[in-house]
Amino acid sequence: MNAPVNLKAINKDEFTPWPESLAAHYRNAGIWTGIALGNLPQLLAERHPERTALVDANTRWTYAELAQQVDRLAAGFLQLGLRAGDRVVVQLPNQIAFFTVCFALWRLGVRPVMALPAHRSAEIGAFLQQSEAVAYIGIDQYNGFDYRNLIRDLVPKTKSLRYVIVLGEEQEFINYDNLFIEAHDLPPVNPADVALYQLSGGTTGTPKLIPRTHDDYLYSVRASAAVCHLDQNSVYLCVLPQAHNFPLTSPGTLGTLWAGGRVVLADSGSPDVAFPLIAQEGVTITALVPPLAMVWLEAARTRRAELESLRLLQVGGAKFSEAAARRVRPELGCTLQQIFGMAEGLLNYTRLNDPEELIVTTQGRPLSPEDEVLIVDDEDQPVAAGEVGNLLTRGPYTIRGYFRAPEHNARAFTPDGFYRTGDRARLTPSGHIVVEGRSKEQINRGGEKIAAEEVENALLTHPALHNAALVAMPDPYLGERACAFLVAREGTAVPTNIAIRKHLREQGLADYKLPDRCVWLPELPRTGVGKVDKQALAQLAAKPNQ
Ligand code: OOB
Numbered sequence: 040m041n042a043p044v045n046l047k048a049i050n051k052d053e054f055t056p057w058p059e060s061l062a063a064h065y066r067n068a069g070i071w072t073g074i075a076l077g078n079l080p081q082l083l084a085e086r087h088p089e090r091t092a093l094v095d096a097n098t099r100w101t102y103a104e105l106a107q108q109v110d111r112l113a114a115g116f117l118q119l120g121l122r123a124g125d126r127v128v129v130q131l132p133n134q135i136a137f138f139t140v141c142f143a144l145w146r147l148g149v150r151p152v153m154a155l156p157a158h159r160s161a162e163i164g165a166f167l168q169q170s171e172a173v174a175y176i177g178i179d180q181y182n183g184f185d186y187r188n189l190i191r192d193l194v195p196k197t198k199s200l201r202y203v204i205v206l207g208e209e210q211e212f213i214n215y216d217n218l219f220i221e222a223h224d225l226p227p228v229n230p231a232d233v234a235l236y237q238l239s240g241g242t243t244g245t246p247k248l249i250p251r252t253h254d255d256y257l258y259s260v261r262a263s264a265a266v267c268h269l270d271q272n273s274v275y276l277c278v279l280p281q282a283h284n285f286p287l288t289s290p291g292t293l294g295t296l297w298a299g300g301r302v303v304l305a306d307s308g309s310p311d312v313a314f315p316l317i318a319q320e321g322v323t324i325t326a327l328v329p330p331l332a333m334v335w336l337e338a339a340r341t342r343r344a345e346l347e348s349l350r351l352l353q354v355g356g357a358k359f360s361e362a363a364a365r366r367v368r369p370e371l372g373c374t375l376q377q378i379f380g381m382a383e384g385l386l387n388y389t390r391l392n393d394p395e396e397l398i399v400t401t402q403g404r405p406l407s408p409e410d411e412v413l414i415v416d417d418e419d420q421p422v423a424a425g426e427v428g429n430l431l432t433r434g435p436y437t438i439r440g441y442f443r444a445p446e447h448n449a450r451a452f453t454p455d456g457f458y459r460t461g462d463r464a465r466l467t468p469s470g471h472i473v474v475e476g477r478s479k480e481q482i483n484r485g486g487e488k489i490a491a492e493e494v495e496n497a498l499l500t501h502p503a504l505h506n507a508a509l510v511a512m513p514d515p516y517l518g519e520r521a522c523a524f525l526v527a528r529e530g531t532a533v534p535t536n537i538a539i540r541k542h543l544r545e546q547g548l549a550d551y552k553l554p555d556r557c558v559w560l561p562e563l564p565r566t567g568v569g570k571v572d573k574q575a576l577a578q579l580a581a582k583p584n585q
Pocket residue numbers: 238239240284285289354355356357358359377378379380381382383386402460461462474477483486488
């Protein structure tokens with residue numbers, strides 16, 4: 040297929056490689072196959088050209104059509120000026136174009152940064168800056184939001200940006216449809232090199248980019264497809280934002296394509312949209328975050344007949360309560376699979392034939408026999424078997440470092456390459472993981488991750504604020520919501536909560552990061568060493584509104 044490429048010719052500033060002996064082992068054992076992601080459409084089209092690969096609201100494409108369109112767009116990207124190693128921020132809703140774009144970029148060795156439609160100028164600006172992106176690919180409007188305005192404001196602030204490509208009405212930007220030209224041969228891409236950047240849920244002021252290689256990403260996709268028994272008859276419904284690692288790789292859309300199945304894209308997970316699609320397309324598998332799964336359980340009371348074809352419901356991204364998990368099989372008539380994963384790598388799945396008790400009480404076990412999982416105390420010493428501790432991991436698809444973040448990397452990884460997940464967990468005798476909480480300063484709002492520091496920094500730009508701390512408060516529907524504790528500057532009028540939210544929006548923060556509740560205090564509680572006492576604040580936040 041491809042001429043051999045020099046595996047050593049990788050720019051090591053771009054990511055922290057696995058130790059060479061381990062990389063050799065992964066290659067020899069066939070874990071890393073040496074297939075670049077951009078070659079998948081051609082490879083799959085050779086296997087089953089006429090089968091339907093992708094379906095969205097407007098279009099149905101066979102594998103042959105996908106391969107052809109990807110080749111034509113790749114030629115267009117090349118003619119435009121995109122080159123291997125370039126980085127491109129991609130922000131597209133659940134439509135086929137996302138796959139055409141990503142595969143075409145991968146075909147050239149160009150690396151997409153996987154932004155979500157919910158991101159606003161603060162996030163997109165940070166991704167563009169950090170990645171020194173040469174291009175942004177977005178849509179004209181979606182869900183009442185005009186992405187051209189977002190990028191228009193960022194163009195003058197982003198020196199590296201040369202191309203803005205827009206689906207739909209392009210205005211002064213480059214029209215996406217016009218980029219498709221006659222396909223031609225393209226040089227091979229190094230499969231050991233970075234393919235894309237996923238986004239970290241974050242704990243710090245700026246979101247971190249997660250470099251994933253072709254080899255490691257495809258391994259996680261292939262192994263996930265196998266764990267979920269995907270085959271040509273699988274029909275995967277994607278309702279979560281498709282650039283997120285869960286619906287993209289676990290096994291998600293890419294896993295379904297790998298297995299030769301059919302991917303159905305929807306732009307909403309509401310039962311009114313998703314249930315008729317399940318019935319029409321004969322959907323066999325889908326993935327939800329816990330709050331959405333709760334909505335489906337309620338809707339299924341009267342609409343179960345529409346779910347007839349559904350075999351597997353995956354739930355992950357945040358902890359699914361045991362009580363809700365127990366309802367899935369009897370009320371939806373399908374198998375539940377809990378999945379505990381992270382964009383940095385490690386994926387844990389309950390297996391389809393696990394005893395029901397393990398499926399409803401654990402978050403699964405590691406995908407790969409090569410995954411290493413440790414539960415340690417705060418001194419990195421192993422805890423006694425079955426005890427709760429900090430979860431560390433390393434393996435063939437877990438990163439060894441974030442993109443250009445040496446100081447953060449020194450904290451986020453152990454000297455021997457384990458990633459500190461920031462999750463607190465315990466192991467069952469069967470090796471399944473039960474997530475018991477978190478040590479990282481992050482709020483998990485129904486699967487959407489909020490880095491406390493990022494929001495605190497944005498809050499502190501308000502002229503009336505002296506201090507701010509963001510903590511999680513328990514919520515029956517989302518699991519957690521964000522509560523901001525605020526201290527007003529002396530002598531200033533205390534702003535209204537609406538004014539605070541407006542200020543954060545003006546800072547360009549995505550809506551899901553805005554605090555659900557603001558509490559004003561004369562000062563923030565401190566720990567013995569003088570740090571803000573977030574535990575005390577979390578306890579305060581857990582009390583009902585006074
Ligand atoms: C997935 O990825 P991220 O990067 O958005 O978030 C990762 C974090 C984990 O470290 C953990 O704190 C939390 O999300 N999490 C869960 C969980 N699944 C994820 N916490 C409790 N129970 C679960 N089942 O969220 C993600 C990536 C790939 C597949 C699935 C989820």
